[in-house]
Amino acid sequence: MIDRLIEDIVRKQSPICVGLDTKFDYIPADFLSREYSMNPLQYAASNIFQYNCTLIDAIADIVPAVKVQAAYYEMYGCEGMKAFHDTIVYAKNAGLVVIADVKRNDIGATATAYSSAYLGRTKIGDEEIPVFDADFATVNGYLGTDGIAPFVEDCKKYKKGIFVLVKTSNKSSGELQDLKIEGKTVYERMADFVEQWGSECVGKYGFSAVGAVIGATYPEQAEKIREAHPGLFVLIPGYGAQGGSAQGLVPNFDKKGLGGIVNNSRAILTAYQNEKYAGMQFDIAAREATLNMQRDILDTFDKNGIAYE
Numbered sequence: 001m002i003d004r005l006i007e008d009i010v011r012k013q014s015p016i017c018v019g020l021d022t023k024f025d026y027i028p029a030d031f032l033s034r035e036y037s038m039n040p041l042q043y044a045a046s047n048i049f050q051y052n053c054t055l056i057d058a059i060a061d062i063v064p065a066v067k068v069q070a071a072y073y074e075m076y077g078c079e080g081m082k083a084f085h086d087t088i089v090y091a092k093n094a095g096l097v098v099i100a101d102v103k104r105n106d107i108g109a110t111a112t113a114y115s116s117a118y119l120g121r122t123k124i125g126d127e128e129i130p131v132f133d134a135d136f137a138t139v140n141g142y143l144g145t146d147g148i149a150p151f152v153e154d155c156k157k158y159k160k161g162i163f164v165l166v167k168t169s170n171k172s173s174g175e176l177q178d179l180k181i182e183g184k185t186v187y188e189r190m191a192d193f194v195e196q197w198g199s200e201c202v203g204k205y206g207f208s209a210v211g212a213v214i215g216a217t218y219p220e221q222a223e224k225i226r227e228a229h230p231g232l233f234v235l236i237p238g239y240g241a242q243g244g245s246a247q248g249l250v251p252n253f254d255k256k257g258l259g260g261i262v263n264n265s266r267a268i269l270t271a272y273q274n275e276k277y278a279g280m281q282f283d284i285a286a287r288e289a290t291l292n293m294q295r296d297i298l299d300t301f302d303k304n305g306i307a308y309e
């Protein structure tokens, strides 16, 4: 899957992932269904799914991937998780790579169950059934190797990928991640682990399907990690609403524009509320915002001697 993601990034000249952190409140009133016979959670979830489908149709030709943030579906209960599942199916059918942002982990046995849910198969009798069946999942590596191994096994078996939290984009990420142990920060040690965990998952472009999450808000830290780990593929959240800049993304990428994919959720989902896109329908505004992000990144790449071949 890592090779396909890289090929789609290059083909679309777009190292961008649109984040489907779809809150009911984001949906414009004139898009809401007039079908009021459902309970409130069903109503919210069914509108979220319709919104996602319209948005996916608007961006599928200009980005390689979407990231579906589970929190915004879990908050609507079972109906929300159905919308999560159906959104994954819809996005895959639209030709997109799907990252399930679930940040899962636990002790080995339980991590195996999580991995079956999001990447692998659930065994019932003789049948092995794909459940959410995303292409990538985000995971938390802080329980250590036994909590990650089941995900890595499913990456190998089903050609999937994971992104392990290394240096997160949030303000307080340094409280723990920047602490030093024997001369290295915790995030640097985590990056070492990620390389080790993914050593048998390296694809034809030299990047492993076991990648890292590094926030766009921490370019200096990204530079350090990149120097130590040239084969680490990075999911980069934090561009847009969190203030990460295109220039700050540069350390993650090699001169061919490879090495990462940049997520943007709220600034695309709610672009129609931005005066820059005033009067546009939400899907048209989302497309324009995505194209502007692409221009911003490609112009910055150009200034830094980075270009897709």
Ligand SMILES: O=c1ccn([C@@H]2O[C@H](COP(=O)(O)O)[C@@H](O)[C@H]2O)c(=O)[nH]1
Residues within 6 Å of the ligand: 019, 021, 069, 101, 167, 168, 169, 170, 213, 214, 215, 237, 238, 239, 240, 241, 242, 263, 264, 265, 266, 267
């Ligand atoms: O370090 C991290 C890890 C994950 N995220 C997630 O990415 C998106 C960012 O949303 P924006 O609206 O573009 O800020 C969201 O799903 C986060 O949970 C992150 O931001 N930082």
